[in-house]
Amino acid sequence: MDLWQNLPVALIILPLACAPICSVSKPRVSRMLSLCASVFAVLMSAMLILNVSSLGTSYVYKMGEYGAPFGNELFISGAEASVSLMFSVVMALSLFAGLRRIGQEIDDSRKSLFYTVCMLLLTAIQALAFTNDIFTGFVFLEITTIAAGALIFVRSKEGSLFAAMRYMIMNLLGSGLFLLGICVFYCLTGHLLFPQMKESALLLVEGGRYVRPIAASILLITIGLAIKSALYPFHTWLPNAYSGATPAASSMLSSLVSKAYIFLLIKFLVRAVGTEAFTMTGVNDVVFIYSVIAIVLGSIDAVKEHNVRRMVSYSSVAQIGYIFMAVSYGSMTGMAAATFHIIAHSLAKAMLFPAVDRLSEVSGGNENFRDLRGSGFRAPIAGLAFVVGAFSITGIPFLGGFVSKIYIATAAHDYGGWVMLISLIALAVSTVLNVLYFLRTVLTIYRPGERYPLTRDPSKRPFVTGALMLFVLLNVALGIWGMPIMRLIETSIMAW
Amino acid sequence: MKKSSEAFKNWLLSGSDPLEEEMIETLSDDAAEEKQAEEASPRAKKERRSLKQYLYDSGLYRPVRILSSVALCVMLIVMLMATVMDMPYFGQADTLVDSEVSEFYVKHTLEHTGATNIITGIILNFRGFDTLGESHVLFIAVCSVIILLKMTPKEEDPFLHVHSDDALDRKLEKDLILSSLSRILFPLILMFGVYIILNGNISPGGGFSGGAVIGAGLILYLSAYGYKRIQRFFTYKTFKTVSCLALLCYTSSKTFHFVTGANDIHVPISLGTPGTIFSGGLLLPLNIFVGLVVACTMYTLYTLFRKGDF
Numbered sequence: 001m002d003l004w005q006n007l008p009v010a011l012i013i014l015p016l017a018c019a020p021i022c023s024v025s026k027p028r029v030s031r032m033l034s035l036c037a038s039v040f041a042v043l044m045s046a047m048l049i050l051n052v053s054s055l056g057t058s059y060v061y062k063m064g065e066y067g068a069p070f071g072n073e074l075f076i077s078g079a080e081a082s083v084s085l086m087f088s089v090v091m092a093l094s095l096f097a098g099l100r101r102i103g104q105e106i107d108d109s110r111k112s113l114f115y116t117v118c119m120l121l122l123t124a125i126q127a128l129a130f131t132n133d134i135f136t137g138f139v140f141l142e143i144t145t146i147a148a149g150a151l152i153f154v155r156s157k158e159g160s161l162f163a164a165m166r167y168m169i170m171n172l173l174g175s176g177l178f179l180l181g182i183c184v185f186y187c188l189t190g191h192l193l194f195p196q197m198k199e200s201a202l203l204l205v206e207g208g209r210y211v212r213p214i215a216a217s218i219l220l221i222t223i224g225l226a227i228k229s230a231l232y233p234f235h236t237w238l239p240n241a242y243s244g245a246t247p248a249a250s251s252m253l254s255s256l257v258s259k260a261y262i263f264l265l266i267k268f269l270v271r272a273v274g275t276e277a278f279t280m281t282g283v284n285d286v287v288f289i290y291s292v293i294a295i296v297l298g299s300i301d302a303v304k305e306h307n308v309r310r311m312v313s314y315s316s317v318a319q320i321g322y323i324f325m326a327v328s329y330g331s332m333t334g335m336a337a338a339t340f341h342i343i344a345h346s347l348a349k350a351m352l353f354p355a356v357d358r359l360s361e362v363s364g365g366n367e368n369f370r371d372l373r374g375s376g377f378r379a380p381i382a383g384l385a386f387v388v389g390a391f392s393i394t395g396i397p398f399l400g401g402f403v404s405k406i407y408i409a410t411a412a413h414d415y416g417g418w419v420m421l422i423s424l425i426a427l428a429v430s431t432v433l434n435v436l437y438f439l440r441t442v443l444t445i446y447r448p449g450e451r452y453p454l455t456r457d458p459s460k461r462p463f464v465t466g467a468l469m470l471f472v473l474l475n476v477a478l479g480i481w482g483m484p485i486m487r488l489i490e491t492s493i494m495a496w
Numbered sequence: 497m498k499k500s501s502e503a504f505k506n507w508l509l510s511g512s513d514p515l516e517e518e519m520i521e522t523l524s525d526d527a528a529e530e531k532q533a534e535e536a537s538p539r540a541k542k543e544r545r546s547l548k549q550y551l552y553d554s555g556l557y558r559p560v561r562i563l564s565s566v567a568l569c570v571m572l573i574v575m576l577m578a579t580v581m582d583m584p585y586f587g588q589a590d591t592l593v594d595s596e597v598s599e600f601y602v603k604h605t606l607e608h609t610g611a612t613n614i615i616t617g618i619i620l621n622f623r624g625f626d627t628l629g630e631s632h633v634l635f636i637a638v639c640s641v642i643i644l645l646k647m648t649p650k651e652e653d654p655f656l657h658v659h660s661d662d663a664l665d666r667k668l669e670k671d672l673i674l675s676s677l678s679r680i681l682f683p684l685i686l687m688f689g690v691y692i693i694l695n696g697n698i699s700p701g702g703g704f705s706g707g708a709v710i711g712a713g714l715i716l717y718l719s720a721y722g723y724k725r726i727q728r729f730f731t732y733k734t735f736k737t738v739s740c741l742a743l744l745c746y747t748s749s750k751t752f753h754f755v756t757g758a759n760d761i762h763v764p765i766s767l768g769t770p771g772t773i774f775s776g777g778l779l780l781p782l783n784i785f786v787g788l789v790v791a792c793t794m795y796t797l798y799t800l801f802r803k804g805d806f
Contacts, residue, residue, distance in 0.1 A: 001759050009758070013751050016632065020740040023639060063625040065757035066608070069597050072625035109648045113639050120636050127629065139629035143636055150640040180576075187583055190597060216579040 007048040008061060008074050011041055011084065011126045019119040027111035031099070034115040038092035041122060045085040052081045053488055058495060060132065068132075069196045075132035075271075078492035079339055082485055083263050084129045086343045089474065090255045090350045091122050097354035097467035098248020105155050105246045114154050121147040121252065125260040134182055134272060135192045137264050141178070145171050145228070148257045151249035152241050163240035170237045174227035181220030184213055185272075194271040205277050215281035218273055222283050225265040229258035231287075231324055232294030235317045239305075242313035247357040250309070254316050254353070255346035262323055263342060266335050269327065270496050279330035288328035288419065294321030295426045299433035307367045308360065311437055312352045315393060318430055319345045325423055326408045329415045336490040337407035343485070344400030344478055348392040351385050351471035358382035358464055359445060362457045369441045374452035376445035383445055385468040390438035392475050395431055400478035405431075407486065610767030610776040611697040619702075620782045621753075628750050631786055634793045635743060645800045671720070678720035685713035689791070696783035697776040703786025710787065711794025718799065730795070732806040739792045746785035749778055 018037045022030035052058075058077030060067065067073055095102075095118065106114050124143035131137050149171070153164035186192060188210050189200035204210050227234040242250045269278050278284055298317030305311040323345070326338035360367045362378040376383030392399035405427065412423035448454050478485070601618055611617035619627045693706030718726050756763050768775030799806055 006755060006758070009751070009754055013747060016628075017744060017747050019632070020635070020743040024736045024740045062758045063754045064621060066622055070600055071622040107648065109646070110643050113643050116639055117636065117643075120632060120639075123632070124629075133626075135623075136626050136629065139626050139633065142633050143629065146633070146636045146640055150636070150643055153640075154643050184579060184583070210582060210584070212582045213579045216575065 002051075004047060004051045005059060005061065005076075007044050007051075008076050008084075008126075008130045009063070011044050011048070011088070012123055012130070014041060014044075015119040015122040015126075019116045019123070022112055022119055023116040025112055027108060027115075030112040030115040031102075034119050035092070035095060035099075037119060038088065038095055038122065041088040041126075042085070042092050045081070045088040048076070049078075049081040049085050049488075052076060052078055058492060061130075068193045069191055072136055073132040073193060074130040075194070076130060077495065078488035079336075079496075080129050080492075082343060082489060083259075083339065084126055086346055087122070087125045087129060087256055087260070090251065090346055091118070091125075093467045093471055094248045094251035094255070094350050094354065096463045097471075098246060098251065098357075099463050100461065101246050101357060102248055105157070107156055110154055110156075114151075117147045117150045117154070118252070121151070121256065125256050128260045128264050131264075131267075132195075132271075133193050134185070134197065134268060137268075138175075138179060138182060141175065141228075141261065141264065144257055144260060145175060148253055151253060152245050154249070155244065155246050157244060159240065160244040163237065163244045166237040167241045170234060171228050174224045174234075176224070177220045177227070178224030181217045181224060184217035184220065188213055188217070194267065197272040198274055201273060201277060205280070211281075214277070215283065218269075218278060218281055219283050219286070221268060222265065222287060225261045226287065226290070226324065229261040229265075230317060230320055231290050232297060232317060232321060233290065235294070235298070235320075238317060239301075239310050239313040242316065242353075243307065243309040247353045250313075250353040251350040254313070255350040258316075258320060259342045259346050262320070262327070263339065266327060266338060267496075269330075270332075270335055270493060275330045275332070275335070284328045284330045287324050291321040291324035291328060292422055292426045294318060295325065295430045296433075299430045299437070303433055303437045305437075306369055308356050308369045308372065308441060309353070309367050311369070311441070312349070312356060315434070315437070316349060318434070319349070319393065322405075322408060322427075322430075325426070326411055329411050329419070331411060331414055332494050333407070333414055333490070334411035336486065336493045337404060337411045339489050339493065340407055340482070340486050341401075341404035344392065344404040344475075344482075347400055347471065347474050347478060348389045351468060351475065352389040352393075354464060355382045355385035355389060355468055358461065358468070359386060363452075369444055372441070372445045373447050373449045374445070374454050377448070377454040378457045380456065381465045381468050385472050386445065387442055388472045388475050390442055392479070394434040394438055398476065398479045400475050400482060402479055403482040403486065606770055609779065610770055611779055612770050613697055613699060613702070615700075616697050616702045616779060616783070617776070620779050620786075624750055624753060624782075627786070628747065631743065631746065631789050634789060635739065638739075638793045638796050641797055641800050645804050647804045675720045678716050682713055682717050682720075685716065686710060689713060689787070693783050693787035694773055694780070696787075697779040698771055698773065703783040704790055706783070707787035707790025708794055710791035711798075714791065714795040715798045718795075723803070727806070730806075735792050735796055735806070739789055742785040742788040742792075746782065746789070749781060749785075753778060 015034075015037050018033055022033055025033065058075060061074040061076060063072040063074065065071075102111070102114065120143055124140040124147065127140040128137060128144065131140070145168075149164050149168050152167055153160050182192075185197065185201075188204060189197050191197045191200055201214060204214060230238045242254055245253060269275065295318050298314055298319075298321055301317065302311050302314035305314055319341075323338045323341050326334045326341060328334070356367075358379050359372050359375040359382050362382075363372050363375045366372070376386070388399065392401040395401045395405040409424060409427060412420045412427075415423075601614060601622070605614045605617040605622075606612060609617035609621045611621075689706045689708075689710035691706075692701035692709060693703055696702030696706065714726070714730065752763075755761075765777040767777050770776075774780065796806075
């Protein structure tokens with residue numbers, strides 16, 4: 001085994017070891033420590049993805065002396081490495097972009113604990129990305145859930161407790177269903193590691209035994225994770241939670257937490273159940289219907305919203321719908337498109353929250369989009385970031401969102417029939433609606449008005465500006481050179 | 497209905513539709529916009545609220561909500577029952593559950609881990625990564641509760657005054673039965689907790705259960721003697737130091753185990769004589785670390801919910 005193959009465990013352990021140290025240090029020290037750890041995580045993820053793509057295949061990392069089927073394992077291939085890189089990048093950049101706001105909005109006595117929670121969140125999402133074991137998935141999903149709740153209520157603002165309560169109720173329901181699903185699956189197959197689960201499940205399905213419990217457990221796990229990642233009818237906790245948290249926390253919640261759950265679901269469906277069993281049980285049809293509703297109604301909700309942060313939050317509902325729609329085709333191309341859309345949407349959405357925050361900061365703290373007039377001139381980089389993020393989510397060429405929309409449409413085309421028709425119509429309708437609400441805001445922020453000064457805001461925000469510029473570059477790079485990443489993801493998912 | 501058809505007609509005849517009007521409103525001149533915004537926003541709010549209000553006021557809202565949630569629960573129950581009916585019976589011979597995995601655990605745990613308690617062998621060795629995550633679940637839970645409930649000292653809260661140490665302790669002073677009983681019980685409970693932790697690898701128990709016992713003992717001590725007495729040996733600082741050190745030691749020894757195991761490096765850690773306390777290699781220290789974390793977590797959760805501070 002080469003030395004670089006230890007990188008995934010280093011990625012998991014480094015923030016895990018930083019977390020207790022953060023909790024006992026002074027706020028300044030823990031801020032330094034968590035920033036360093038997240039930057040270091042980005043470097044390690046980048047090294048990992050370079051090595052994995054040159055290796056060409058996947059490999060298994062035993063956690064301890066005993067591998068499958070007795071002990072825990074990690075599984076690393078191109079898709080996991082790219083998702084992990086995205087997680088580290090988003091964590092580091094959103095911490096940098098939100099640093100000032102964290103200082104302002106979070107009480108001094110809670111700052112160290114905020115960084116502790118961030119570090120544990122980073123550990124948990126990396127572990128969710130790499131795990132080869134469904135129960136390890138559940139353990140780190142618990143950490144993710146509690147961490148996300150803490151990120152919401154750490155800001156002592158009225159309404160954030162209510163939002164956190166709502167979030168907790170919905171998410172614990174999701175965790176419960178997920179755990180029930182695991183129990184049923186374990187009772188039938190006797191395994192917790194993905195490859196062995198798949199072997200036994202195939203044996204049972206082909207023999208026609210216990211088909212109904214298997215379908216029920218797939219349904220329970222899928223619905224559990226769908227609730228946790230806010231698929232349409234279960235999205236009610238989302239807007240308040242995202243818009244009430246501090247900007248860095250909003251970025252993390254929208255781009256890391258919900259995406260980690262969906263990636264775990266994709267891994268479960270492909271590696272533990274097999275796409276044939278998934279489509280055979282009919283669970284994919286349920287997911288498809290909900291995702292189409294999510295795409296349309298999430299966008300309509302966003303159009304109705306005048307508060308920019310809530311608008312951006314509602315657009316997440318629609319984008320989660322896209323990802324679930326791609327998953328519901330049950331084909332490898334669909335899963336690859338979903339994984340790519342996870343990356344593209346996370347990079348865009350994690351950029352939008354700090355950008356909106358900066359724009360509203362130069363507009364006197366107002367978040368209503370009417371009040372943002374001319375703010376694109378006052379904060380040029382934030383304006384640019386908002387435009388790039390909005391265009392990426394809408395699906396304008398040369399940006400990440402365009403590539404992933406093409407792949408989703410291709411996957412729909414491969415499926416054919418009514419499903420293709422409905423998906424394409426939903427994509428078209430949602431694109432129009434995206435244009436409506438994003439273009440409205442883009443026009444407003446670049447529209448001069450007499451009451452609104454057009455001179456650059458004198459305050460310097462080096463961290464926000466730097467992080468937003470990096471985000472913009474990443475989005476453009478993903479749009480132009482997205483093909484190699486897509487090919488890496490596709491080949492590795494085919495080989496899963 | 498009529499309104500929407502009119503809007504559609506307007507739009508078709510290249511007139512304006514409400515959304516477009518709204519955009520024009522937004523992009524119009526300042527004075528006009530200000531005036532219109534003032535007019536428009538209360539109106540819009542009123543309309544939106546009235547729709548919601550209408551739903552609430554119609555009298556159907558509550559019964560429909562209750563009925564639909566009951567129906568949903570019944571559906572879920574029926575579905576789960578149907579699933580359970582189809583599941584294999586407990587102990588049925590031809591299932592896949594009694595697979596190689598459980599057989600391996602039962603037959604070979606002792607020889608591979610040196611633990612006569614198979615459960616400890618599984619959770620701290622074979623599936624050690626899960627347990628590492630699980631102890632951090634406890635840690636993040638306690639961090640979240642501290643974020644949520646711990647009061648900052650400078651807060652001039654009337655609640656803080658009522659719940660000061662003295663006020664809380666004064667209530668306890670009179671309870672003779674509790675204090676004299678816990679004088680006998682507390683050392684025994686503590687000793688029993690330590691016993692469970694130390695014997696984790698040879699008899700039922702381990703870090704989690706032993707830590708819970710110690711935590712319960714600390715809670716008993718607090719209830720019997722009050723905050724002043726327990727602060728002589730257990731403060732917020734103690735909690736932070738102990739749990740931080742225990743977690744760091746736990747993480748580093750598990751990392752050592754993961755890395756050496758995955759890279760097939762043979763580590764000469766003796767497994768000792770099975771059945772003695774000093775056996776099972778790393779299991780004993782791991783149990784101690786887990787026990788410390790659990791005990792601190794238990795006590796901290798209790799005191800935060802009771803007083804909001806240490």
